Amino acid sequence: MALEKTSEPCDFVLFGTKGDLARRKLLPSLFQLEKANLLHEESRVIGVARQDITNAAYKKQVKQNIEEFGGETLCLDTWKRFSEKLDYVCVDMKDEKSYQVFKDHVDKSRTMVCYLATPPSIFGDICRGLNSAGIIDHSVRVVLEKPIGHDLASSKVINDQVAEFFSEKQIYRIDHYLGKETVLNLVALRFANSIFATNWDHNCIDHVQISVAESVGIEGRWGYFDEAGQMRDMVQNHLLQILTLIAMEPPAVLDADSIRDEKLKVLKALRRITSSNVQSDTVRGQYVSGFVKGKEVPGYLEEEGANTESQTESFVALKVHIDNWRWAGVPFYLRTGKRLPSKTSEVNIFFKRQPHNLFGESFAQLPPNKLTIRLQPDEGVEVTVMNKVPGLTSSGSMDLQKSKLNLSFSETFKDERIADAYEKLLLEVMRGNQALFVRRDEVEQAWSWVDGIFKAWDANNDTPEPYQAGTWGPVASIALLARDNRAWYESRLGKK
Numbered sequence: 355m356a357l358e359k360t361s362e363p364c365d366f367v368l369f370g371t372k373g374d375l376a377r378r379k380l381l382p383s384l385f386q387l388e389k390a391n392l393l394h395e396e397s398r399v400i401g402v403a404r405q406d407i408t409n410a411a412y413k414k415q416v417k418q419n420i421e422e423f424g425g426e427t428l429c430l431d432t433w434k435r436f437s438e439k440l441d442y443v444c445v446d447m448k449d450e451k452s453y454q455v456f457k458d459h460v461d462k463s464r465t466m467v468c469y470l471a472t473p474p475s476i477f478g479d480i481c482r483g484l485n486s487a488g489i490i491d492h493s494v495r496v497v498l499e500k501p502i503g504h505d506l507a508s509s510k511v512i513n514d515q516v517a518e519f520f521s522e523k524q525i526y527r528i529d530h531y532l533g534k535e536t537v538l539n540l541v542a543l544r545f546a547n548s549i550f551a552t553n554w555d556h557n558c559i560d561h562v563q564i565s566v567a568e569s570v571g572i573e574g575r576w577g578y579f580d581e582a583g584q585m586r587d588m589v590q591n592h593l594l595q596i597l598t599l600i601a602m603e604p605p606a607v608l609d610a611d612s613i614r615d616e617k618l619k620v621l622k623a624l625r626r627i628t629s630s631n632v633q634s635d636t637v638r639g640q641y642v643s644g645f646v647k648g649k650e651v652p653g654y655l656e657e658e659g660a661n662t663e664s665q666t667e668s669f670v671a672l673k674v675h676i677d678n679w680r681w682a683g684v685p686f687y688l689r690t691g692k693r694l695p696s697k698t699s700e701v702n703i704f705f706k707r708q709p710h711n712l713f714g715e716s717f718a719q720l721p722p723n724k725l726t727i728r729l730q731p732d733e734g735v736e737v738t739v740m741n742k743v744p745g746l747t748s749s750g751s752m753d754l755q756k757s758k759l760n761l762s763f764s765e766t767f768k769d770e771r772i773a774d775a776y777e778k779l780l781l782e783v784m785r786g787n788q789a790l791f792v793r794r795d796e797v798e799q800a801w802s803w804v805d806g807i808f809k810a811w812d813a814n815n816d817t818p819e820p821y822q823a824g825t826w827g828p829v830a831s832i833a834l835l836a837r838d839n840r841a842w843y844e845s846r847l848g849k850k
């Protein structure tokens with residue numbers, strides 16, 4: 355993927371620079387942008403945290419982060435250029451007065467991006483602090499991390515707090531799945547290829563499966579995860595965003611609001627899950643100890659910091675209906691979980707059978723066409739097609755077999771490095787393109803739908819079903835599809 359350099363110098367202010375996300379993802383991504391010469395020569399990265407350290411000490415910490423999480427040997431030339439861009443500001447983000455110090459660090463003639471990699475509970479404090487220091491004007495952009503809130507009500511509170519100081523045009527709500535190369539490719543695949551564009555509805559498609567499987571557990575983030583659970587951590591944002599890109603109508607143009615208007619319509623058309631269908635259409639699970647990739651791992655309730663009463667779900671499977679013309683009668687099955695056999699995300703589109711069988715028994719036994727979009731790893735697109743087995747037969751019959759048309763990104767684009775999602779998104783913020791960010795109404799519509807599921811679970815006194823770490827989730831997840839005479843497509847890596 356060729357990314358384009360930012361044309362304007364930018365002050366990129368990273369609140370929460372010592373946190374997990376900043377260390378693992380954001381700083382290494384900024385470093386990669388520097389390495390690819392995509393940061394403007396005069397741009398700066400200003401880390402903000404509450405520890406009182408010198409700029410030199412901060413640079414040392416950032417260097418260690420990049421060495422630890424950058425995934426490659428540190429390129430010293432790049433580091434020299436990058437470290438010259440680094441600056442550090444000590445702020446207690448809850449104390450309005452402490453923001454005055456910014457005046458000495460930011461240059462109002464540049465574009466300013468404030469990335470809030472902090473708990474959402476202090477987004478309002480940060481905006482207020484920046485405002486009291488006179489830093490906010492119409493050109494400043496603010497990036498908000500997900501999940502925004504815990505439910506619709508709390509997300510409205512946070513969005514209102516930020517909206518007091520920033521207009522919607524200045525707000526970039528990040529969902530890092532929207533920066534993944536293969537998720538970006540969904541739009542190209544659908545709207546640049548007439549073979550898909552013209553077959554993308556209830557006439558041709560039987561059902562859709564979206565699986566986002568993780569092999570990791572909660573990675574020492576009990577405090578955060580146990581409050582959130584897989585539904586708020588993954589479904590409310592990443593899975594619903596993927597779903598909207600698969601299901602949306604073609605936007606008139608590829609600008610931010612045209613795309614977001616179409617995604618919003620899909621979210622509005624989601625059939626609500628209530629206490630009458632929650633049992634048939636949802637499954638939630640919590641892992642118990644088991645083996646992942648041959649290694650013994652603890653159960654959810656044995657994780658560091660765990661409370662043994664927790665009923666937080668680490669797995670969710672859903673049957674979702676989109677009540678509109680295009681998708682009438684086409685179920686979308688979604689599943690995501692931690693401590694599954696492998697880290698594999700893919701979308702499988704199952705097409706309908708041909709209306710009439712011209713080929714006899716061998717054809718009847720074969721599954722219909724399937725389009726697999728491998729989001730990660732081994733990014734690519736695969737179509738299963740029916741093919742004649744070459745050769746002569748005494749009866750003259752035609753034997754068919756299932757074959758694959760396989761586009762592997764790593765083989766096809768050998769010379770292109772696949773950029774991390776955050777690299778793409780950070781560059782888009784610096785460039786001022788909101789197309790890959792989530793609008794307030796989308797976030798709130800998604801919460802409203804997810805809130806309905808929690809309400810229904812509560813009404814039914816539903817609790818998560820146990821599943822062994824290293825398996826594909828509770829048995830009920832298999833039953834969810836089996837009731838419809840369907841089965842999850844167990845992806846290639848799951849078989850390894």
Ligand SMILES: NC(=O)C1=CN([C@@H]2O[C@H](COP(=O)(O)OP(=O)(O)OC[C@H]3O[C@@H](n4cnc5c(N)ncnc54)[C@H](OP(=O)(O)O)[C@@H]3O)[C@@H](O)[C@H]2O)C=CC1
Pocket residue numbers: 369370371372373374375376403404405445446447448470471472473474476499500501
């Ligand atoms: N970690 C991840 O993989 C992901 C995280 N996110 C989101 O990103 C955000 C950050 O997450 P994460 O990095 O994991 O969180 P952490 O708890 O690791 O980091 C939060 C940062 O905020 C700082 N902070 C909190 N309160 C204050 C305060 N009053 N004054 C100054 N600094 C403060 C902390 O400073 P200190 O170091 O001093 O405590 C810390 O550096 C959250 O919204 C999360 O939901 C989203 C996707 C993935």
Ligand SMILES: O=C1O[C@H](COP(=O)(O)O)[C@@H](O)[C@H](O)[C@H]1O
Pocket residue numbers: 568587588
């Ligand atoms: O946002 C989050 O995403 C990660 C999974 O992201 P991926 O890019 O590695 O697929 C998830 O592990 C984490 O819990 C969640 O907060």
